[in-house]
Amino acid sequence: MKWLWATDIHLNTANEAEALQFYESIRQADADALIITGDIATGPGLARYLRVLEAALRMKIYFVLGNHDYYYDSIAAIRNRIPKQLSGSPYLSWLADSQVVPINSEVTLVGHGAWGDARLGPALNTPVRLNDHVMIEELAGHSRSKLVGLLNDLGAEAAEYLSKVISKALETSRHVLVATHVPPFREAAWYQGEISDDNWLPHFSCAAVGEILLKLAQQNPDKEITVLCGHTHGRGYYEARENLRVHTGGAVYRYPQIEAALNIEGSSIALNRQHNPRQE
Numbered sequence: 001m002k003w004l005w006a007t008d009i010h011l012n013t014a015n016e017a018e019a020l021q022f023y024e025s026i027r028q029a030d031a032d033a034l035i036i037t038g039d040i041a042t043g044p045g046l047a048r049y050l051r052v053l054e055a056a057l058r059m060k061i062y063f064v065l066g067n068h069d070y071y072y073d074s075i076a077a078i079r080n081r082i083p084k085q086l087s088g089s090p091y092l093s094w095l096a097d098s099q100v101v102p103i104n105s106e107v108t109l110v111g112h113g114a115w116g117d118a119r120l121g122p123a124l125n126t127p128v129r130l131n132d133h134v135m136i137e138e139l140a141g142h143s144r145s146k147l148v149g150l151l152n153d154l155g156a157e158a159a160e161y162l163s164k165v166i167s168k169a170l171e172t173s174r175h176v177l178v179a180t181h182v183p184p185f186r187e188a189a190w191y192q193g194e195i196s197d198d199n200w201l202p203h204f205s206c207a208a209v210g211e212i213l214l215k216l217a218q219q220n221p222d223k224e225i226t227v228l229c230g231h232t233h234g235r236g237y238y239e240a241r242e243n244l245r246v247h248t249g250g251a252v253y254r255y256p257q258i259e260a261a262l263n264i265e266g267s268s269i270a271l272n273r274q275h276n277p278r279q280e
Contacts, residue, residue, distance in 0.1 A: 007230030008251030038066025038181030043073025047085035066181035074137035111179030117155020121201030155208035174267035184210035190236030217244035
C-alpha cells in the first residue's frame with residue numbers, strides 16, 4: 001500500500017495556483033490515503049478547507065489538528081464542531097475522534113495533535129511568545145504561570161489519549177503509526193537542520209507524549225512505533241529507541257507540499273521523503 005504524508009500545509013496562506021498544484025501532486029501520486037499532521041488552516045475556515053481538500057482529492061484523508069487550526073477560535077468550540085461539520089463524509093477522518101484505524105493486518109494508525117506542553121526548556125522565563133497565546137481563546141490573557149499550567153494540562157490530555165489508543169493498537173498490530181502535530185522529544189524539534197534552542201522548546205515539544213511513547217516502546221520490544229509530526233517546519237529524524245522512530249516534517253508557508261510517501265508492506269513502513277527545494 002502507498003500512503004502519503006503532509007504537514008503544516010496552512011491552506012489559508014496558499015494562493016489558488018499553489019493549492020491546485022498541491023492537490024494535483026497528490027492525485028498524480030496514485031496513493032491509497034493521505035495523513036495530515038496538523039496546521040491545515042485556521043479555526044473559522046477549518047471545516048471549509050477540509051471540504052475543499054476532500055472534493056479535490058476524493059480519497060481517504062486522516063488528520064490531526066495543530067495549534068493554528070484553533071486560531072481566531074476556541075479549542076473547545078473547534079473540537080465540538082468538527083465532528084458535526086464532517087459528519088457523513090466518506091473521506092475525512094479526524095484521528096482524535098476515530099480511535100484506531102487498521103491499515104493492514106499488521107499496521108495500525110492512531111493520532112492526536114498534542115500541544116507544546118511547556119515541560120522542556122525555560123517555560124517560565126523564555127522570551128519566546130507564540131500567537132497561540134493571543135489568538136486561541138483558552139490561552140489568551142493569562143499570567144505566565146497560569147499559561148504554563150494550561151499547556152501542561154493540554155500535553156497530559158494528549159498523552160492520556162495516546163496511551164489508550166496506542167496500547168489498544170499494540171494488542172493486535174506489530175507496527176503502530178502515530179500521527180501527531182508537536183514533536184514528542186527535544187531531539188525531534190528540528191528547525192533549519194538543527195534542534196530548536198531551549199527558548200523554543202517549551203512550545204516545540206510535547207514531553208508528556210514522549211514519556212508515554214518511551215514507556216510503551218520499552219514495554220513492547222517486539223513491536224514498532226513510528227511517529228509522524230510537524231509544527232516546527234523543519235525536517236528531521238530521531239531514533240528514540242530501536243523500535244521507536246520519529247520523523248519530523250518540514251513546511252513553508254504558502255507552499256503546501258507532500259512531505260513523504262509511505263510504502264507499507266506487511267509490518268514494514270518505508271518512508272520516502274519528497275524533494276522540496278523551498279526547504280533547502
